Amino acid sequence: MGDERQNSTQSDDQADGQSNSSNCAQQEHFDIIQLSQHLNLCVRKKDNEVDLDEYICVFQQLYKFFIMLGSVFGFVGSDVKTKLEILQGYRTGENRTHYETVEKMLQFEKTTDFINKNKESSASRTLLRLHRALNFVSKFLGKVDEIKDSEGTAHVCKEAYTQTLSKFHPWLIQKGALLAMYALPTKKDLISRVCDGRIETSEVRRLLHEVIASTQRVYDYCETAYRDNDLLDLP
Structure with a gap:
């Protein structure tokens, strides 16, 4: 029974991660209202950590903003979609509980040396590129x-x-x-x-x-x- 509850919780977490990012991506056009809402939800009130699902939703809206401006923003938007897919993969993978927030993600990948073992596609390295783009925006x-x-x-x-x-x-x-x-x-x-x-x-x-x-x-x-x-x- 305990295993069933645990499996159910993990399935719920996985479904939530998929549902959140899927709902964000469904809209075709850039929506500044949605962007504002997701930004406001990014920093969780319960622990002041940055919610990774909301962060992904923010960049799904920003990607649409870059597309709206055309090829002029290609230098920043060209590989945003790929980076978001990498982060979504971690949010729905077997270690998803370690990727609920940016803070948990960094601590997990640092303590397990995952950053050095996966130099090309670690979540920490992937999000750092988006983080720099967010500063520009x-x-x-x-x-x-x-x-x-x-x-x-x-x-x-x-x-x-x-x-x-x-x-x-x-x-x-x-x-x-x-x-x-x-x-x-x-x-x-x-x-x-x-x-x-x-x-x-x-x-x-x-x-x-x-x-x-x-x-x-x-x-x-x-x-x-x-x-x-x-x-x-x-x-």
Whole structure:
């Protein structure tokens, strides 16, 4: 009977992980409301740890945001989907209980030396790449919020990229990314794309403020977790 309960709990955990990420991925278009909701749920109230399922949902929405902007964001969005699939695999695998939160994941992979045994596809290394991209998104949206509607977003995107992701990209990718940014729209056009005729402009502007704050909060929690485990510089 005890084994049945344990198996039932494990099955429920696996189903929850699959259901959460599946529901997030079903929507075709970028939805800033959904993004805001998942960001707000990322840091769990019961233990202040970052929920990995919610983190995956956040990036499923951000991936749609990158797609919405076209090939210009290819330097950051090109392999996001692959990384999310890797993380989802860990969330539904036999060690899924160790991958409920970012903090548990890091501790498990560090104490078992899983990071060194699986240098290409460890969850810690995979999420670190997304973590760096989240920093870029946070900086970019923060800078967009500060400019006038009539201004282009290319120059603030370049600033955000130079401060964040460019530090981890080889020169050729940097050059290609900076050139691609010239195609970015004005702030007004960007907000219009996010609205997509479904959300009022005023609501998008309000949500943008929320997303900026909650993105930075999630980033800070993950940054602390990686620093505490001395894993910020994983190659």
